[in-house]
Amino acid sequence: MKAKVYVTLKPSVLDPQGKAIHHSVELLGYQSISDIRQGKYFEIALDPALSEAEARQSAEQIAKDVLANPVIEDYRVEIAS
Amino acid sequence: MKFGVVVFPGSNCDHDAYHVVSKHVGQPVDFIWHKETDLSAYDAILIPGGFSYGDYLRAGALARFSPVMTALKDFAAKGKFVFGICNGFQILCEAGLLPGALMRNADLHFICKHVHVRVENGDTPYTSESEKGRVLSLPVAHAEGNYFCDEVTLNDLEENGQIVFRYCDPDGELNASSNPNGALSSIAGICNKEGNVLGMMPHPERACEELLGSNDGRDIFRSLTKAIEAAV
Numbered sequence: 001m002k003a004k005v006y007v008t009l010k011p012s013v014l015d016p017q018g019k020a021i022h023h024s025v026e027l028l029g030y031q032s033i034s035d036i037r038q039g040k041y042f043e044i045a046l047d048p049a050l051s052e053a054e055a056r057q058s059a060e061q062i063a064k065d066v067l068a069n070p071v072i073e074d075y076r077v078e079i080a081s
Numbered sequence: 082m083k084f085g086v087v088v089f090p091g092s093n094c095d096h097d098a099y100h101v102v103s104k105h106v107g108q109p110v111d112f113i114w115h116k117e118t119d120l121s122a123y124d125a126i127l128i129p130g131g132f133s134y135g136d137y138l139r140a141g142a143l144a145r146f147s148p149v150m151t152a153l154k155d156f157a158a159k160g161k162f163v164f165g166i167c168n169g170f171q172i173l174c175e176a177g178l179l180p181g182a183l184m185r186n187a188d189l190h191f192i193c194k195h196v197h198v199r200v201e202n203g204d205t206p207y208t209s210e211s212e213k214g215r216v217l218s219l220p221v222a223h224a225e226g227n228y229f230c231d232e233v234t235l236n237d238l239e240e241n242g243q244i245v246f247r248y249c250d251p252d253g254e255l256n257a258s259s260n261p262n263g264a265l266s267s268i269a270g271i272c273n274k275e276g277n278v279l280g281m282m283p284h285p286e287r288a289c290e291e292l293l294g295s296n297d298g299r300d301i302f303r304s305l306t307k308a309i310e311a312a313v
Binding site: 013014016017020066067069071072 | 138139142146174175180181182184185186187188189229230231263
């Protein structure tokens with residue numbers, strides 16, 4: 001059982017790194033990109049015996065307590081078997 | 082009176098803090114390894130600058146789980162003094178001892194220079210030897226010093242006098258060019274509601290001798306010493 005956790009800056013928080021990446025992408029000639037935001041991606045290997053609901057609960061807790069800072073970031077959990 | 086300087090893997094301003102306490106404050110001070118769980122011998126704990134845990138995940142995020150942090154929370158809850166500088170400020174925010182977060186500098190640069198900060202509240206245990214409106218020259222050295230919090234928190238900070246230092250120009254004026262990292266409301270340092278926990282991005286411990294370009298940092302340590310004397 002694997003949990004995928006995506007951590008992104010809240011929409012209201014400026015992302016200067018994303019802006020710099022966006023600028024570089026434009027320099028490559030991609031003119032149709034309106035915005036790029038940078039985030040973090042985590043893969044958590046969980047005990048295969050866990051149910052999907054249990055796996056989700058663990059991953060959500062880990063995301064909330066460690067992986068994301070709720071002051072500035074949101075997170076999203078996906079469970080893949 | 083006894084000071085402690087917490088050392089995490091990756092702390093690198095621990096010796097600066099130790100030096101200032103022993104030489105300029107003139108009080109006993111110990112290094113405290115981050116695995117320590119008993120802080121009962123101390124009156125004030127300094128959380129020094131550096132790159133605890135290599136700044137992995139987020140600056141200060143992993144230091145929060147060190148064993149010493151549980152003891153530090155109890156220590157702070159008792160009203161004893163906790164002073165976080167630079168990475169120490171980031172750790173205190175991540176640990177929830179101070180509100181808000183320190184984000185990547187708006188221009189993405191690592192900034193290493195002297196800046197000016199204005200004392201916004203002269204009635205805290207860290208600023209009693211200064212006064213509101215006084216401009217201090219202190220060095221900054223960070224890549225994640227861009228203070229952020231939500232609007233409700235900002236209003237609370239303002240109303241409770243928890244904004245202790247703001248970046249300013251040499252005349253004490255606030256403007257975009259005197260804000261080195263894009264910090265919300267030019268915030269350079271804040272304290273908790275009770276005033277015993279302070280976090281700031283600039284390094285007062287690197288500004289305690291003329292040779293280093295400024296000794297404005299001494300007032301902060303002098304204030305803290307006075308507050309400890311009054312509390313002991």
